[in-house]
């Protein structure tokens with residue numbers, strides 16, 4: 001997928017919502033547990049109920065890896081379903097990978113070639129040669145952890161290194177890497193006050209912004225400082241949408257939650 005196609009979808013749907021498919025068998029409605037593949041059955045109904053309100057879906061691979069081979073199969077079925085039934089949707093494998101070059105190249109093949117995700121999240125800690133193998137894939141995006149939503153972000157990311165905050169150094173240096181136009185960045189919604197500074201370094205890049213809903217981040221605050229001409233934001237909510245109800249009405253309840261966020265996004269887009 002290209003940025004142009006993503007922006008077109010955002011404008012058509014009046015939404016820049018990303019729905020996180022972080023499926024926990026202890027939280028999904030009980031009636032689904034008798035299905036052959038409860039995780040896929042859950043995802044399929046959530047996707048069918050919300051695809052017109054969201055532009056992206058983000059399965060966090062941890063929630064699939066935790067169930068071993070069966071979990072990987074559920075992830076495989078989910079991405080195939082999205083690619084076949086809703087090819088306009090931008091897909092994110094939230095795997096937070098990154099290793100020495102030849103290993104990163106294999107991770108990239110797993111998510112971009114074998115599973116055909118549009119993007120994957122990657123940690124920057126190992127530097128340029130750990131990220132560039134992901135960036136070498138045309139038509140694919142690497143979403144680098146910039147400033148994360150969690151409390152521990154203050155342990156290292158905001159620490160000073162060579163006279164500036166480490167996360168700023170990551171943003172600046174990554175722009176020099178080969179194929180850096182294929183980079184997007186994660187910035188937690190709980191760190192909205194940092195967005196003005198972040199936009200000075202990466203004025204146009206798309207940001208994946210998790211942390212609204214369950215983690216308490218504010219959509220308005222994020223948009224105030226983070227929105228660009230091309231919108232430039234994908235706002236993720238996982239638990240706040242997919243676990244809206246634990247009954248047989250779970251898909252409709254998730255649609256209602258997604259619609260609440262989409263309407264707020266539409267208002268923000270209309271006011272620009």
Ligand SMILES: O=C(O)c1cc(=O)[nH]c(=O)n1[C@@H]1O[C@H](COP(=O)(O)O)[C@@H](O)[C@H]1O
Nearest residue numbers: 060121148149186188210214215237238239
């Ligand atoms: O890369 C991410 O998506 C991510 C980065 C970050 O800084 N914070 C963060 O919460 N995430 C992910 O975003 C999702 C947030 O889920 P909810 O808090 O349930 O909406 C989870 O899959 C997290 O792993």
